[in-house]
Amino acid sequence: xxxxxxxxxxxxxxxxxxxxxxxxxxxxxxxxxxxxxxxxxxxxxxxxxxxxxxxxxxxxxxxxxxxxxxxxxxxxxxxxxxxxxxxxxxxxxxxxxxxxxxxxxxxxxxxxxxxxxxxxxxxxxxxxxxxxxxxxxxxxxxxxxxxxxxxxxxxxxxxxxxxxxxxxxxxxxxxxxxxxxxxxxxxxxxxxxxxxxxxxxxxxxxxxxxxxxxxxxxxxxxxxxxxxxxxxxxxxxxxxxxxxxxxxxxxxxxxxxxxxxxxxxxxxxxxxxxxxxxxxxxxxxxxxxxxxxxxxxxxxxxxxxxxxxxxxxxxxxxxxxxxxxxxxxxxxxxx
Numbered sequence: 001x002x003x004x005x006x007x008x009x010x011x012x013x014x015x016x017x018x019x020x021x022x023x024x025x026x027x028x029x030x031x032x033x034x035x036x037x038x039x040x041x042x043x044x045x046x047x048x049x050x051x052x053x054x055x056x057x058x059x060x061x062x063x064x065x066x067x068x069x070x071x072x073x074x075x076x077x078x079x080x081x082x083x084x085x086x087x088x089x090x091x092x093x094x095x096x097x098x099x100x101x102x103x104x105x106x107x108x109x110x111x112x113x114x115x116x117x118x119x120x121x122x123x124x125x126x127x128x129x130x131x132x133x134x135x136x137x138x139x140x141x142x143x144x145x146x147x148x149x150x151x152x153x154x155x156x157x158x159x160x161x162x163x164x165x166x167x168x169x170x171x172x173x174x175x176x177x178x179x180x181x182x183x184x185x186x187x188x189x190x191x192x193x194x195x196x197x198x199x200x201x202x203x204x205x206x207x208x209x210x211x212x213x214x215x216x217x218x219x220x221x222x223x224x225x226x227x228x229x230x231x232x233x234x235x236x237x238x239x240x241x242x243x244x245x246x247x248x249x250x251x252x253x254x255x256x257x258x259x260x261x262x263x264x265x266x267x268x269x270x271x272x273x274x275x276x277x278x279x280x281x282x283x284x285x286x287x288x289x290x291x292x293x294x295x296x297x298x299x300x301x302x303x304x305x306x307x308x309x310x311x312x313x314x315x316x317x318x319x320x321x322x323x324x325x326x327x328x329x330x331x332x333x334x335x
Contacts, residue, residue, distance in 0.1 A: 055115060
């Protein structure tokens, strides 16, 4: 990805983060440690490398040149003064932090600063976190730490207090949808996956999965027969749904798809036809909207959310779906 594109995306999607980092450079007040906190796909890792290049670029300024020796070596992952730590298995171990401390006890090899990036910093073991804390408590002027996390609340409060926390906002679905269609993903699929994840790579992979495409069709068929009679809906449940959505995670995804359909219906009932997760189902949804109320749709959405809660509590998925179908049709109470 070109540096100009990264800058453009940051300016559009994470303006507060960009402004704070830019101000720290302009005022020469770069903190010794930052926490980049945000959902997957919000640009934390790209921003960390972009910032590292800005700090070490031979052409000093608020944006890196991308062409000098330092920028190119960071891109290739072999700059001696930029160290990246990833989880070793499920966690970041104490020895990884110890190795980092040994490396940073040395003078910077080529640059004026030494930078370390810890991805998934919330996955440090207790001993690793305590080792890092000691490191943060005695910062040197030439060291900058960038800690990346999706769950900063899982990090030691004492670590958080010694860092500048920058929060990355979730990507707007419209941005992700446009980016996906630009990659050749059909609009109906792009509109749907952009509502399920903020992560572009995950969205792109999901949009190309045959299993997911079939999931969309099955949930749509179930939704259509829900408007008819309980018997046909139950038949569809047994014939198609239960055989396709086989585990808890898959059933949870199906409930998400169903919920998005009812959200689209509620939007149409409110007179809003833009930003739908199922734009190719507009005619069907408008027809259903003529025979239903916003109050009823809200009740149905509440039933789906309650089903998700019960699924998380390990209720039997097949029994759960049977009860939900009855509830969505106005039959027996959902318990």
